[in-house]
Amino acid sequence: MTDHEWPTVKLCRRFAVLWVVGIAVLLSFDTVAASNAAVSLNNAANRDNLSVPRWLYLGTGGAAIGASAMLASFVTDRQYITYLHERTYDITLRSVVRTGTVLGARLLGVGTLCYIVVSGLMGPQIPTVSGAVILVFAGARAGLTIVAYTVGNPWPILNPWRTICEMLPSHGRHYPARIGKWPAVVGFLGLVWFETTTAINDRPALLAGGILAYSVVTVAGGVVFGSDDWFSKADPVSVTFRYYGSVAPLQRTERGLALRPPGFGLPTSRLVDGLDDIAFLIALVWELTFTGFVTTTQGARLVETIVGVGLPPLAVYLTIFVGGYVAFVGAYLVAARQSRALVETYLTSRSLARRFAPPLLAIAAGYHLAHYFGFLVSLFPSLLEVVTSPFTPPANPVVLTLPGWFEGLNIVFVLVGHLLAIWLAHAIAYETFASRLVAIRSQYPFIVVMIGYTVISLWLISLPTTSPAFL
Template sequence: MRRSNVRLLVRAALAFVAGTLSVGTAFTGTALGHGGGLRAAAGSLAVPTWLFLLTGGGVVGASFLLASFVTDRAFIRAVHGWRRVAGAPLDAAVTLTRVLSVVALLGIVAVGFLGPETMFRNAAILVVWVGWWAGYVATVYLVGNSWPALNPWRAVAEWVPTLDREYPERLGAWPSVVGLLGLVWLEVVSPLADDPRLLSWVIVGYSVVTLAGALVFGPDAWFGKVDPIARLFRYYGRVAPIQRASDDEEGSTDEKVRATGLELRPPGAALTDPLPDDGRDGVAFVVAILWVTTYDGFVGTPLWVDAANWVVGAGLPPVVLYPAALLAGYALFLGAWRLASRFARRTADTYLTSEAIARRFAASLLPIAAGYHLAHFLGLFVSLSPALVSALSNPLSPPINPSVVTLPGWFGMLAVAFVLLGHLLAVWVAHASAYEVFPGRLQAVRSQYPFVVVMVLYTMTSLWIVSAPSAAPPFV
C-alpha cells in the first residue's frame, strides 16, 4: 500500500511536469516572459549604467571596510541580541486567515476562467502578479512571514486525513530547488502574466500536486521540504524584523506559535543564525532565490533580447535556449559562491571545511535577493494598484479602461537604493556571522574577502539589470 501511494504521487508529479513542459514548449515560440505588458508598466531607469556599476561596487566595498574597522564583537552582539518578545494567541486568527485564503484561491481560479481575458482587467492576473507576487512577497521580508497563517494548500492539507508516509530523507530539500527553478522557467516562457485561463490551469495543476504530496507525506514534511513557495517565504521571512519567538519553520504547529508568540529583532538579525537546512540543499535553495529573481529581470533586457534572437536565428530552438540559460546562470551563481567559500577557508586559515563555510554564510545572500525583488517589483505594484482595486470591485465585469499610475522620473532611483540597501545588509550579516564563527578579529575579517568580491559582482549585475530599459519580447 505504501509503495503504491508513493508511486501514485510520482505519477501525478510526472504528469504535471509533462504538462508544464508542454505548456512551456507551446509558448516558447513567442517567449512573452514574465510581466509581458506588466513589465512595461513598471517603468525603466534612465541613469548612466557605468555610474551605477561603479557606485554600487564602491559602496559595498566601502561598507565592508567601515564595518571591519568601526565595529567589534561586543557591538555586534548588542545589536543582534536585542529583541522584544510578545505573547500572541494566534490560533483563532490563523484559522480565520486560512479559511479566507482558501476562499481567495478558489475565487482567483474562478475569475481566471470566467473573467475578462484582458490582463489589466482580469482580477486573477492582477491579484497573483501585482497583489501577491509584487506586494505580498515584499511584506514577508519587510515585516514578517505570515504565509504559514495564509497558506491555502496547507490549510486544506490539515483539514483532511493524511497517510503520513515517511519522506525520503535522501531527497532533502532538493525537490524545492527544482520546483523553484521550474516555476520561474514556466513564468518566463509562457504568458502566465497575460493569459488568465492559463494561469488558472497552472494553479489547478500546482494544487493537485501539492495536495497529493501533502496527503501522502503529511503537511509538515511536504511544506517543510518540498513545496517551493512555502520554502521561499520561510527564507525571505528571515530577513524581516518580526520572527516567531521559537521557530521559523513552516512545519511549526499552531500550538507552538500560540505558546511562544512573536519577537521583534533588528532587520536581518535572524540571518546570523544557522539555516534551518544545514546542508547543500539549503545553500542551493538560497542561491536559487537570488538567481531566479535576477533571471526574471535579465530576460527583459535589450542584451538578452538581441542575444536570444541571434542564437535562435542561428538554429538553437527557444525551448532549449531558455532552460539552458536558466541552468547555466544558476550554475554560475552557485559556482561563484562555492568558489568564494573555498577561498574564504584559505584567507581565514581555518579548520572548517569550505562546505561548512558555504552553509554558514549562505543566509547573507537573502538580503540581496530581497533588495532586488523590491527594486524590480515596487514600480509594478504602485503603477497597477488602481487597476487591481478596480478589478476587485467587480471581478466579472471590471472597468473597460482601468487606471494606471504613471511613475515619476525619480522613481527609478528608488530601485537603485533598494539594491544597494540589500547588499549593505548582506555585508553586515556576513560580517556579524564571521564574528560568531571565528574567534579572532583578524580571522573573521579576512574570511569575508572572497564573499565581498562575490557580493560586489552580484551588486553590479543587479544594478545593470535595474538600469537597463525594458525591451520587447524576443521572437515576436
C-alpha cells in the same frame, strides 16, 4: 567531511568562469534592460528610464568594500555584535486573538485560491482586468512577498493548500531525508521557467489551469508525506516565503511575535543546513537576473542571433537559464573555498558556505523590492478594485505611470540590501572565528561575490525593457 568529498565545486568553478566570461563579452557590445514580472502588465505601466553611468557601478563596489572595511575597523566588539543581534522586543498576543486571526486568514487563503481559479477560467481573458492575473502577480508575486520580508511572513496562515491538507486524512509516509529541499529547488526553478517562457501573464485561463495543476500536486504531496515535511521542504512557494520571511523584523514565537531589526536573526538562525539550502537561496538571486537579461534589447538580440543559426528558441533560453544559475552557484562555492584557504581554518569549505549563505537573502530581498515595488505601485489601483469588487471587472482599469525619479529608489533598494548582507556576513564571521583578524579575512571572498551579484542587479534594473524574443 573533507573538501575532497565535494566534487561539484571544481565543475561549477570551471563552468562559472566560462559562462561569466562569455556573458561579459556579450554585454560589452551594448546596453541591457530589466524586467518586472509580468511583461504584458508592465507594458501597461510604462515608466521613464534612468541610465546608470559607469561611475555608479564602480561606486557600488567601492561602497561595499568601504562598508566592509568600516565594519572590520570599527565594529570589532564581539559582545556588542551579539547584543545587537540577540536583542528582541516580544509582542504577546491573547490566545483568542491568535485563534481568530489564524482562522480568518485560512478562510481568506482558501477563498482567494478558489476565486483565482474560477476567475481565470470563466472571467475576462484580458490580463489588465483579470482578477486572477492581478491577484497572482500584483497581489502575491509582488505585494505579499514584499510584506514577507519587510514586515513578517503571513504565508504559514494564508497558505490555502496547507489548510486543505490539514482537513484531509494524512497517509503519514516518511519524507526521504536524503533529498532534503532539492524538490523545492527544482520546483522553484520550474515555476520561474514556466512563468518566463509561456503566455501565463497574458492568458488568465492558462494561469488558472497551471494553478489548478499545482494545487493537485501540492495537496497530494501534503497528504502523502504530511503537511509539516511537505511544506517545509518540498513546496517551492512555502519555502520561498519562509526564506524571505526570515529577513523580516517580525518573527513568530511561541508567545506571539518578536521584533528586531531586519535580518538580525539570520546569523544565529541555523537556517541553512546543506547545499540544497544554498542552491535555493542563490536561485532567489538568479531568477530575477535571468528574467532581467532575457527581456533586454541585448538579450533579445542574442537569442535571435543564436536561433538564426538553427537552434530552437526554448533550447537557447534553457541554456542561458541553467548556465547562469550554475555560474552563480559556482561563484559562491569558489568563494567558500577561497575563504577557507585564506584563513586556513579546520572548517571545511562546505561548512563555511553554509554559514555565510543567509546574507544572500538580504541581497535577494533588496533585488526583489527593486523589481517589484514600482510594479506594485503601478497596478495598486487595479489590485484595489479586484479586492473591493472581485466580481465586477473594471471597464477601464487604472494603471499608474511612475515618474522618472522613481527608478532611483530601485538603486537604493539594491544598495540597502547589499549593505545589510555585508553586515550580516560580518556578524557571522565574528560568531564563527575567535580571532578578529581571521574573522575579518574570512569575509573577503564572499563580499567579492556579493559585489558581483549587486553590480549585475544594478545594471539590469536601471535600463529599459523590451519583449523577449520568440516568447
